[in-house]
Amino acid sequence: MKKAILYFFVLMSLHSVAQKNNIDSSQKDSSTQIKKVLVEKRVVFDTQKVITYDTIRVVELAKSNEFAKKKTVKETVEQTVEETLESDKPDLSKIFSPGKIFWSIIVCLLAYILIRLLVIIVERFAERSTNHRITLKSISPIIRIIGWTLAAIIIIQGIFQPPMSTVIAAMASVGIAIGFASQDIIKNIFGGIMIIFDRPFQVGDKIEVGDYYGEVKEIGLRSTRIVTKDDSLVSLPNAEVVNKAVSNANAGEANCQVVAEIYLPLDINTDMVRQIAKEAAQVSRYIYLNKPIVVLFFNEVKDRRSFLKMRLKAYVSDIRNEFAFQSDMTEIVISELVKKGIIKKEELM
Template sequence: MRLFTYLSLLFFALCLATSAYAQDSLAVDTGDTSTLMIQVENAAAKTNVRDEAPNLSEIFSMAKIFWALVFLLSGYIGIRVISKILEILAERSTQYRITLKGLIPVVRILGWIFVLFIIVAGIFQPPAATILALSASVGVAVGFASQDILKNIFGGVMILFDRPFQVGDKIEVGSYYGEVTQIGLRSTRVVTPDDSLVSIPNSEIMNGSVSNSNAGEANCQVVAEIYLPISIDTVRVREIATQAAQVSKYIYLAKPIAVLFFNEVKDRKSYLKMRLKAYVMDIRSEFAFKSEMTEIVIKALIDDQLINDQDFN
């Protein structure tokens, strides 16, 4: 529904632009000869005065402002439509989801650069001296007023070039862990396991450490931890855990399954912490697989009378 709305707005903007262009052409065709002669004389007079500074009213005329707004609206709708199409295609394929979603921020940045270039160089066409003077003034003003925003923008650009992660990856930044849904110029958005959307400033990501669980692949490693009595039969436990992982509908068998044991002390009592490490085919199945392994392994251990309720009291 949102895609249909964007397409309708894009069609409306194109129709508006076409109508305006047709009206301008009609006005030129129906103009009398004297008006055209006056325009030619004015143009010749302007070419003779080469050293005269350009008039701001000529650079920022109402017609140019109108066309700039039309291109801004068309560019905004076009970028949203392309991003939405890529997102829909990505959600339909687990194998290419991360690759397609990684193209979305690139399309947005390149799209806006193209739109702004067309508006400045194609519509307003200011002299080079005016562009340099305006850029210097705006740069100094913006630099003092929004240093944090510029740091975030620079961080967003560096993330796109350095690619420590991309859209669709599972990352951990500080105390936040989740799937990257959007990489913007100001912040990166992450969906946590409890379905909370967290916006992390790009400057914090660039200045801190980032842990990437899958590094651009659809599969990722999952670790399920279970505390067991110190005297339990680890050989049998390893067999049960390995078999449970092998028959799971989430398992990615192209990578190894490992069962490790560690001794830990809690409340002055020793326990064995079993860590079942395996890979799932889709990173979104991470927590479902972890829950499934915990349930199946504990139930199998109870059925084999390797553990009982008193072991957890």
């Protein structure tokens, strides 16, 4: 399109120059030359386009050189346009010189070190603070995004300094290539961005996605990493996380509800068991007393036998101690029930 506009305005200008200088009819017949050049070059142009700086420069050059060299309109148009477009091509040897490549590597290394250092500092502060731990941990992915974005801007605009047209063309080419080659990666990246800004959960939360339940350790651009109760690190693709139902146990709070389940005989005294269960939760060192303790009973059949299932619900003060609190409540309740002769060990499941 750019080349078509240049051809058009150069030819129009030459036609005007020919009329002013009384050139013979073979050179004044610019309309025929216009048609021939455009047909040969297979160019389509839009006369409503705005004349750019490049177009004006080509026109002025054509006016000054055409009749001095006594060339035909076609020769002048082709030579002038080709020379102008050739002069607009960026010098890649200057843009990607060894010195600039060296400094871009230095910037990447410094960015990596600074980002890593800031994340470590934030993580350490988060581990020392119970009340603000989750808030501090949620800053880590934002630090990474801002840090690498600034590094990319410094490298492109501060070091290489390519022409804007080159940047746009490169971005378009890279975008098309990535779009065809790695659609799944792009889905995961957009999923990661949605998670960071929509915030259905954050680093430090306990979430359940599909068959996996654990604490969110990291929200990356490609995947979300959680640590399960058996201390396994699971990486979940962000596209999968976004498209599935996510259960958040604490939603940014330091505390969360913990449930301990115990199967008991049907003829047991539920009032006495309820009192023992509440006391067992209260004496645990992990208890969060600002929220209620609830004890529920359900009839359930298991292995062709009927049982009374007790569910003890209480809140742990620090979600990192969720499983320790669950184990603590279960052990204390069973110990007290056996000690008081309410149940026998062989009656437990």
